[in-house]
Amino acid sequence: MSFALALSGLCLCSTLRADDAEDKAVAVVKKLGGTVTRDETGLGKPITTVTLSNTEVTDAGLKDLAGLTNLTTLELSGTKLTDASLKELAPLTNLTTLDLSFTPVTDAGLKELAALPSLSTLNINATKVTDAGLKELVTLTNLTTLEVGGTNVTDAGVKELTTLKNLITLEVGGTKVTDAGLKELATLKDLTELGLSGTKVTDAGVKELATLTNLTTLNVGNTKVTDAGVKELATLTNLTSLNVGGTKVTDAGLKELATLKNLTELYLVDPKVTDTGLKELAALTNLTTLYLSGKKVTDAGVKELATLKNLITLGLDGTEVTDAGLKELATLKNLTALDLRSTRVTDAGLKELATLKNLTALDLRSTRVTDAGLKELATFKNLTTLNLRQTEVTDAGLKDVAALTNLTALYLFDTKVTDAGLKELQQALPNCQIKK
Numbered sequence: 424m425s426f427a428l429a430l431s432g433l434c435l436c437s438t439l440r441a442d443d444a445e446d447k448a449v450a451v452v453k454k455l456g457g458t459v460t461r462d463e464t465g466l467g468k469p470i471t472t473v474t475l476s477n478t479e480v481t482d483a484g485l486k487d488l489a490g491l492t493n494l495t496t497l498e499l500s501g502t503k504l505t506d507a508s509l510k511e512l513a514p515l516t517n518l519t520t521l522d523l524s525f526t527p528v529t530d531a532g533l534k535e536l537a538a539l540p541s542l543s544t545l546n547i548n549a550t551k552v553t554d555a556g557l558k559e560l561v562t563l564t565n566l567t568t569l570e571v572g573g574t575n576v577t578d579a580g581v582k583e584l585t586t587l588k589n590l591i592t593l594e595v596g597g598t599k600v601t602d603a604g605l606k607e608l609a610t611l612k613d614l615t616e617l618g619l620s621g622t623k624v625t626d627a628g629v630k631e632l633a634t635l636t637n638l639t640t641l642n643v644g645n646t647k648v649t650d651a652g653v654k655e656l657a658t659l660t661n662l663t664s665l666n667v668g669g670t671k672v673t674d675a676g677l678k679e680l681a682t683l684k685n686l687t688e689l690y691l692v693d694p695k696v697t698d699t700g701l702k703e704l705a706a707l708t709n710l711t712t713l714y715l716s717g718k719k720v721t722d723a724g725v726k727e728l729a730t731l732k733n734l735i736t737l738g739l740d741g742t743e744v745t746d747a748g749l750k751e752l753a754t755l756k757n758l759t760a761l762d763l764r765s766t767r768v769t770d771a772g773l774k775e776l777a778t779l780k781n782l783t784a785l786d787l788r789s790t791r792v793t794d795a796g797l798k799e800l801a802t803f804k805n806l807t808t809l810n811l812r813q814t815e816v817t818d819a820g821l822k823d824v825a826a827l828t829n830l831t832a833l834y835l836f837d838t839k840v841t842d843a844g845l846k847e848l849q850q851a852l853p854n855c856q857i858k859k
Contacts, residue, residue: 444489444490445470445490445491447487447490448470448473448487448488448490448491449470451484451487451488452473452475452488455475455478455479455480455484456478457473457474457476458473458474459472459473459474460472460473460474460496462493465493469491469493470493470494471493471494471495471496472494472495472496472497472498473488473491473496473497473498475497475498475499475502476498476500476502476522477500477501477502478502479502479503480502480504481504481508482504482505482507482508482511485499485504485508485511486511488512488515489511489515490514492514492515492516493517494515494517495517495518495519495520496518496520496521497512497515497518497521498520498522499521499522500522500523500524500525500526500546501524501526502526503526503527504523504526504527504528505527505528505532506528506529506531508532509528509532509533509535509536510535512535512536512539513535513538513539516538516539516540517541518539518541518542519541519542519543519544520542520543520544520545521536521539521542521545521546522546523545523546523547524546524547524548524549524550524570525549525550526550527550528547528550528551528552529552529553529556530551530552530553530555530556530559532556533547533552533556533557533559533560534559536559536560536563537559537563539563540562540563540565541565542563542566543565543566543567543568544566544568544569545560545566545568545569546568546570547569547570547571547574548570548571548572548573548574548594549572549573549574550574551575552571552574552575552576553574553575553576553580554576554577554579554580554583556580557571557580557581557583557584558580558583560583560587561583561586561587563587564586564587564588564589565589566587566589567589567590567591568590568591568592568593569584569587569590569593569594570592570593570594570618571595571598572594572595572596572597572598572618572620573596573597573598574597574598575598575599576595576598576599576600577598577599577600577601577604578599578600578601578603578604578607580598580604581595581600581604581605581607582607584607584608584611585607585608585610585611587611588610588611588613589613590611590613590614591613591614591615591616592614592615592616592617593608593611593614593616593617594616594617594618595618595619595622596618596619596620596621596642597620597621598622599622599623600619600622600623600624601623601624601628602623602624602627602628602631604628605624605628605629605632606628606631608631608632608635609631609632609634609635611635612634612635613637614635614637614638615637615638615639616640616641617632617638617640617641617642618642619642619643619646620642620643620645620646620666621644622646623646623647624643624646624648625647625648626647626648626649626651626652626655629643629648629653629656630652632655632656632659633655633658633659635659636658636659636660636661637661638659638661639661639662639663639664640662640663640664640665641656641659641662641664641665641666642664642665642690643667643670644667644668644669644670644690644692645668645669645670646669646670647670647671648667648670648671648672649670649671649672649673649676650671650672650675652672653667653672653676653677653679653680654676654679656679656680657679657683659683660683660684660685662683662685662686663685663687663688664687664712665680665683665686665689665690666689667690667691667693668691668692668714668716669693670693670695671695672693672695672696673695673696673700674696674697674699674700674703675700677691677696677700677701677703678703680704680707681707683707684706684707684708684709685709686707686710687709687712688710688711688712689704689707689710690714691713691714691716692714692715692716692717693716693717694716694717694718694719695717696715696717696719696720697724698719698720698721698724698727701715701724701725701728702727704727704728704731705727705730705731707731708730708731708732708733709733710731710733710734711733711734711735711736712734712735712736713728713734713737714736714737714738714740714762715738715739715740715742716738716740716741716742717741717742718741718742718743720739720742720743720744721742721744721745721748722743722745722747722748722751725739725744725748725749725751725752726748728751728752729751729752729754729755732754732755732756732757734757735757735758735759735760736758736761737752737755737758737760737761737762739761739762739763740763740764740765740766740786741764741765742766743766744763744766745766745767745768745769745772746767746771746772746775748772749763749768749772749773749775749776750775752775753776753778753779754778755779756778756779756780756781758779758781758782759781759782759783759784760782760783760784760785761776761779761782761784761785761786762786763786763787763790764786764787764788764789764790764810765788765789765790766790767790767791768787768790768791769790769791769792769796770791770792770793770795770796770799772796773792773799774799776799776803777802779803780802780803780804780805781805782803782805782806783806783807783808784806784807784808784809785803785806785808785809785810787810787811787814788810788811788812788813788814788834789812789814790814791814791815792811792814792815792816793814793815793816793820794815794816794819794823795820796820797816797820797821797823797824798823800824800827801823801826803827804827804828804829805829806827806829806830807829807830807831807832808830808831808832808833809827809830809832809834811833811834811835812834812835812836812837812838813836813837813838815839816835816838816839816840817838817839817840818840818841818844818847821840821844821845821847821848824848824852825848825851825852827852828852830852830854830855831854831855831856832855832856832858833852833857833858834858835857835858835859836858838859840859845857845859
């Protein structure tokens with residue numbers, strides 16, 4: 424037998440073994456209710472993504488994936504996998520994205536990730552990881568995204584991350600990080616996204632962020648940040664998304680935001696902001712997403728938003744907005760999502776929204792809307808999501824809902840709709856997922 428022929432046979436056998444390993448892996452994944460994604464343009468259409476999130480996959484089951492050497496993304500969120508399972512990932516040297524959030528993984532497990540030098544995205548939110556675990560990540564110099572929210576990580580852990588110079592996204596929300604930890608982040612000049620929600624960060628900590636001029640997304644919601652802290656953000660002129668909900672920021676703080684002309688998303692889910700403060704938002708003409716809440720926001724405040732012509736998403740959850748306020752929204756022609764839950768809106772108010780032809784999502788839960796109001800929805804032909812939870816809607820009103828043929832999601836919890844009415848509506852909207 425010639426060398427060339429022998430080599431050909433060897434290659435064929437290797438290919439067959441690889442195919443067998445792949446077939447076995449696919450069978451295991453599908454049996455568990457997971458999914459696989461192939462690279463349709465690649466040679467042999469290799470499997471590049473496996474999703475096993477919220478399945479019953481075990482440590483032993485993960486071993487069956489070892490043959491998927493082209494795998495780049497592995498999603499294991501919400502599983503019961505332990506540290507032992509991470510040893511099985513060693514052959515997957517092409518992995519770039521790994522999601523271990525909401526698993527029992529500990530610091531010991533992270534030590535096994537050193538075998539995956541290509542990792543660029545790692546999610547270990549809500550795991551049992553501590554500062555010691557973050558120390559194990561220093562060899563993963565290709566990391567660009569790291570999420571460690573909801574863990575016991577402290578400032579000491581953040582210090583370990585300063586060697587990861589390629590980080591552009593860091594999530595430490597819900598950890599024990601304080602202002603001292605933010606001082607350590609000053610060296611990560613490439614950071615563009617930083618999540619600090621629910622930490623012990625104060626205005627002093629925000630001041631430490633002044634050097635991170637590449638930041639585009641910052642979440643300091645539910646921290647101790649005040650108006651003084653917002654003033655420190657003036658240097659972060661590249662910010663496009665800012666969350667200060669659940670803080671002590673007031674109308675005075677909103678005035679400080681006027682310099683952030685590039686803001687497109689602003690989250691003010693906080694009762695300390697009033698109608699007066701909303702006047703200060705007029706300068707933020709690039710806003711596309713705005714979330715407000717609290718009893719101090721009324722129709723007068725909504726009137727101040729009429730100048731924000733680029734708004735696509737508007738949340739008014741739990742405000743004192745009434746039908747009169749909705750009249751002020753008529754000029755916001757680009758709105759596609761409107762959240763009116765727990766407001767004082769009635770059937771009459773829905774009539775005022777008739778000009779918003781682009782609406783695809785409308786949340787009316789816990790409002791005073793009845794069957795009569797649903798007649799006004801006929802103009803919203805593009806609606807795909809409608810929430811009517813905790814309203815006085817009955818079977819009679821569903822006849823008008825049936826005309827919204829593009830609906831894909833409808834919520835009818837705690838309404839007066841009967842099983843018979845639900846059945847009839849489902850027949851009229853076969854492509855809609857109705858939850859009651």
